Amino acid sequence: MSEFVQLLTPEGERREHPDYDYRGGPDQIRSLYRDMALVRRFDAEATALQRHGELGLWAPLVGQEAAQVGAGRALRAQDHVFPTYREHGVAWCRGVDPLQVLSLFRGIDYGSWDPVEKGFNLYTLVIGAQALHAVGYAMGVQRDGAVGTGDPDRDTAVVAHFGDGATSQGDVNEAFVFAASYQAPVVFFCQNNQWAISEPLERQSRIPLYRRAEGFGFPGVQVDGNDILATYAVTQAALQRAREGGGPTLIEAYTYRMGAHTTTDDPTRYRLSDEVEHWKLKDPLARVEAYLRRNGFASDDFFAELGADADALGERLRAGVRQLAEPTPHQLFDRVYAEISDELAAQRDAYDAYLATFEGAAS
């Protein structure tokens, strides 16, 4: 078991770790920071759009940018990700258009990106169910001979995302058992953001979550989830281990949900503002900015340009979300099966005929 992995302190100082090293240079660190900043804006815009009535709901990720972007950027093109409903930062890294994420929360669809093309499955809302999908997918990867060949473009790893609450779910524990049994090339990436809606971590576990892995027979590591150099390095190592045939790893990214569970939640009912203030000092972006500025790796111009790009992104999202096409009644019926049954087709046609009876209905 590794000790807590932190490679960049909240003050922006680099730290050494006996097992993990971040090897990227200033260019990559600026790029990671840029992704975190844009994802934070995406998230803030989405929360605002919900308040304006443009989205039915939003699940904010604010505070978890380093965990998600670190995990997302460590991936290779052929890797495959199984997210929860809060992995907007990973979606961003996989090239999913944020408007497609907003489309889901607007109530237009349940996810319109192509999971195969993006290597990023749809969001899963039943807590923990996707952990098993990730393991099954990884079992398929094994059968395809895409593990341990030594070809960096072929060897494939799979990531299952979930939160601290999900570690109590049967499906997540069964996923641990299956992954260990078959030595599947899967990385379990748990964002421990301390709260499962109103229930604190202590309600889910009496031991640190990463230590659960030992009982299942694979390594667990706890990483500072607000340190993107650490989340990147730890995820990259676990992915590589999986690709080489070394089996599963559990990563506990120790972070904090700065916002509400979703826009319908009121966290002031169950947690103290002191706690939030404490975590503000560990902000994932501020430490990278401090590091970049102190070492002369990024100028004022860099941050000004990034701010302008974030403004442009916000504008695109605000305009774009209002232009998303509404779903049609036919989509209800036509998407249920790959091969629609006569029975369902008849139901669809009867509804068409019913709609046609209204005055002014399109013929």
Place this chain on the structure above:
Amino acid sequence: MITLAKALNAGLRKAMENDPKVVLLGEDIGRLGGVFRITDGLQKDFGEDRVVDTPLAESGIVGSAVGLALRGYRPVVEIQFDGFVYPAYDQIVNQVAKMHFRTSGKIAMPMVIRIPFAGGIGAVEHHSESPEAQFAHTPGLKVVACSNPIDAYWMIQQAIASPDPIVFLEPKRLYHSDKAELDLAVPPVPLFSSRVVRRGEDVTVLAYGPTVKTALNAAAVAEKEGTSLEVIDLRTLSPLDLAPVFASVRRTGRAVVVHEAHTNLGMGAEVAARITEECFHSLEAPVLRVGGFDTPYPPARAEEHFLPDLDRLLDAVDRSLTW
């Protein structure tokens, strides 16, 4: 001559030969060949990667099968006994059933979930359930039930070839009892079709799975008493294929549905409603249902009271005729 169990084994073997992406998953299906021996010898011939002994966790089996399907495989899952399907219920109704819909039609879920179902084998608790209505009530799933060796051989192959997820119900009490001659020269009927298995004039009897045999036995007895029963094997429970049923009921004016599942909100209720909607003016009597009682499945020594047998079916036929 071949039993239903051997026919399923042969059908699975054929499907695995035809498509290298077909993978079987389940508890004890490999070295043991399954507790009912349906997968006997398959692991030996196709290897441990294609006939997979899984950890003992039903949600884990179905959930990992979802992942395999997403990777391009065609998983065929064995649930060891009907009553053990419930730990996998969330994965089946929330994930398997909805995947095509929720991906806006981008991802199909070609999975077969085989369930030995129904009772009559003197088993212990949770080994004799008939959960078909719960799955037929779930949009996105298709549900079929075989009733004889010949259908079993073809239907399992058709189900595996289907791009949609199918709950495949196997009448466990018939696995090793009746044999039939499998003539490969006779082409199969389409998977999602019902079939008239005995022609008759007076009352239409609708059955599926284990009760088809009950219905045929009842028809033989009724004939001696001068009553002619038409027996239809529904075969597909979702979607239902009721056109042949409507045609039959328009002739006979009477229908009785028989299944082992609990009568309340069972398949019979849906079939009765549809017949009433389509054949109202042809009916001489209300559609009657004969099913398991609305009790938990009883201990083995009491199951004869629970299971709809020949006498209870003929009693319903009499009530229909004298309505």
